[in-house]
Amino acid sequence: MNAAVQRIGVVGLGAMGAGIAQVAIEAGFDVVGREVSAELGEAARDRIEHFLARKAEKGERTRDEADAALARLRTTVELTDLADCDLVIEAIVEELAAKRALFAELDRLCRADAVLATNTSALSVTELAAATRTPERVVGMHFFNPAPLMPLVEVVRAELSSDVAVATALEVVERLGKVAVPCHDTPGFVVNRVLIPLLNDCVRVLDEARVTPEALDTAMTNGAGWPMGPCTLLDLVGIDVHVHASEALYEKLREPRLAPPPRLVAMRNAGLLGRKSGRGFYSHGA
Ligand code: CAA
Numbered sequence: 001m002n003a004a005v006q007r008i009g010v011v012g013l014g015a016m017g018a019g020i021a022q023v024a025i026e027a028g029f030d031v032v033g034r035e036v037s038a039e040l041g042e043a044a045r046d047r048i049e050h051f052l053a054r055k056a057e058k059g060e061r062t063r064d065e066a067d068a069a070l071a072r073l074r075t076t077v078e079l080t081d082l083a084d085c086d087l088v089i090e091a092i093v094e095e096l097a098a099k100r101a102l103f104a105e106l107d108r109l110c111r112a113d114a115v116l117a118t119n120t121s122a123l124s125v126t127e128l129a130a131a132t133r134t135p136e137r138v139v140g141m142h143f144f145n146p147a148p149l150m151p152l153v154e155v156v157r158a159e160l161s162s163d164v165a166v167a168t169a170l171e172v173v174e175r176l177g178k179v180a181v182p183c184h185d186t187p188g189f190v191v192n193r194v195l196i197p198l199l200n201d202c203v204r205v206l207d208e209a210r211v212t213p214e215a216l217d218t219a220m221t222n223g224a225g226w227p228m229g230p231c232t233l234l235d236l237v238g239i240d241v242h243v244h245a246s247e248a249l250y251e252k253l254r255e256p257r258l259a260p261p262p263r264l265v266a267m268r269n270a271g272l273l274g275r276k277s278g279r280g281f282y283s284h285g286a
Contacts, residue, residue, distance in 0.1 A: 005115075005172050006030060009082035010089050011102060013044030013075070015238075015276075016119055017091035019147025022048045025072040026061075026148075027176045032082055033075045041075035048073065051148060083109050087172060089141055091119040094244055099123065100131035107132035115168045117141040121192055122245035124252075125158040125185045136162040139169045142189060143178075145237055151179045158185045187252040188245070196246050197257035202230035204261050213281040231281035234264075235274035243268045 007030045010021045021033045021044070035041040052066040061069075074081075082088055088106055092098060099118065106116050116138045118128050129138035140156025153173045157166050166182065173180040183190050206216055217229020226233075234242055246260040267273075267280065274280030 005086040005168060005175075007032065007085045008087050008089065008172070009034065009085035009110075010091060011079070011082070011106075012090065012092035013041060014091065016143060016145060016147055017089075018044040018047050019145070020089055020091060020119065020143055021073060022051060022148050023143075023176050023178070025069040026052075029072065029175075031073050032085060033073060034079060034082060035075060035077060038075075038077055041077065045070075045073065045075055079105060080109055082106070084111065085114055086111075087115045087117060087168065089117045089119055094120060094123060094241065094248075096123055096127060099128050103128050103131045103138065107134055115139065115165045117169060119143055121241075122188060122196075122248035124187075125156050126160070129158045129160060135160040137165045139165050140185065140189070141169050141173070142191075144191070152191065153178045153180050154189045154191065155180050155182045156185050156189055157182065188249050192245060192249070196242070196249055197255070199230055199234060199242065200246060200257055200259070200261055200264075203234075203264055206231075207263065235280035235282055235284065237274070238276055239264055239267045239273045239280055 008024045010017050010031060010033045013021060013033045013035045017033065021031050024031045033041065033044060035044060049070055052061065052069055055061040056063045056066045088110060090099060090102055092102060099120065103116060110116065118125055118140050119142055120140065121142060125138065125140040129135035132138060135158065138158055139161050140154065140158065142154040142156060144150035144152050155166060155169045155173060170180050170182065181190060187193065188196060202216060206213065213231035217231050220226045220229045243260045243264050246258060250258040271277055272280050275284045278284050
């Protein structure tokens, strides 16, 4: 597990997985990205190509650098194509059973010296690692949305993670040009343990102070220096993703502020998921 990582597998190429794949190819890693269908793999490649092209247009990268980065990305529908990766980062749906099944499969097919990482934001890394026969090689690598723009990666040590696996993840984060914060496997790790109850408070304040989402966002950007207001941020993260993470933390810690506000649950149930569905607190695009 000491050898320098060169090839990274990313499983799940949704908003987070595609962002992680983009960061990795831009940093010079070879990436094998796995999606369940060729169409979803193509969609992720198009998304990455779009953002790399924007960087070239804006002079942040040369056209050749953008092309070379894209050439380092291979997409596949076969999990077995990840067999020769040095590190695999899982970014599939936030469901424990689905992730555990995937980790058991990755454990069987990946090289014995490969590190297996999860991008989970609210599930227990230790519980995922327990689905493998080699829990010592499992760690958390928690990126933030949008992954290409947010510097932080929480490197999560599960109960049985080895020092070598943690060190490998930390080294990769540095080579990605990101900022690592190592932490232990506690519910919500560092940022979500703070941010989730805070965003829930923000939503409760909407009704308590009788302000609009626009007014709340104006208050928090101008009064607290947030780069985007809480309602804009919830629309970016996804109302469903936030509610799910909030429920997962509430289940583990039972603090009232961690329970998702009914207003958010109703939005989730109505399909008002934010940017991804075109409507959340705000309307998005066509
Ligand atoms: N992927 C890749 N590139 C992207 C992108 C994406 N999703 N979104 C935008 N970009 C690129 C675009 O090319 C864009 O340039 P153009 O618009 O000229 O094409 C460029 O990045 C800059 O984008 P912005 O102008 O929107 O950037 P900004 O300076 O306004 O900053 C921001 C945007 C970094 C997101 C900033 O608003 C911010 O820090 N917001 C807070 C985000 C945050 O808190 N995230 C954490 C969410 S919680 C979480 O992730 C935890 C969890 O587990 C759920």
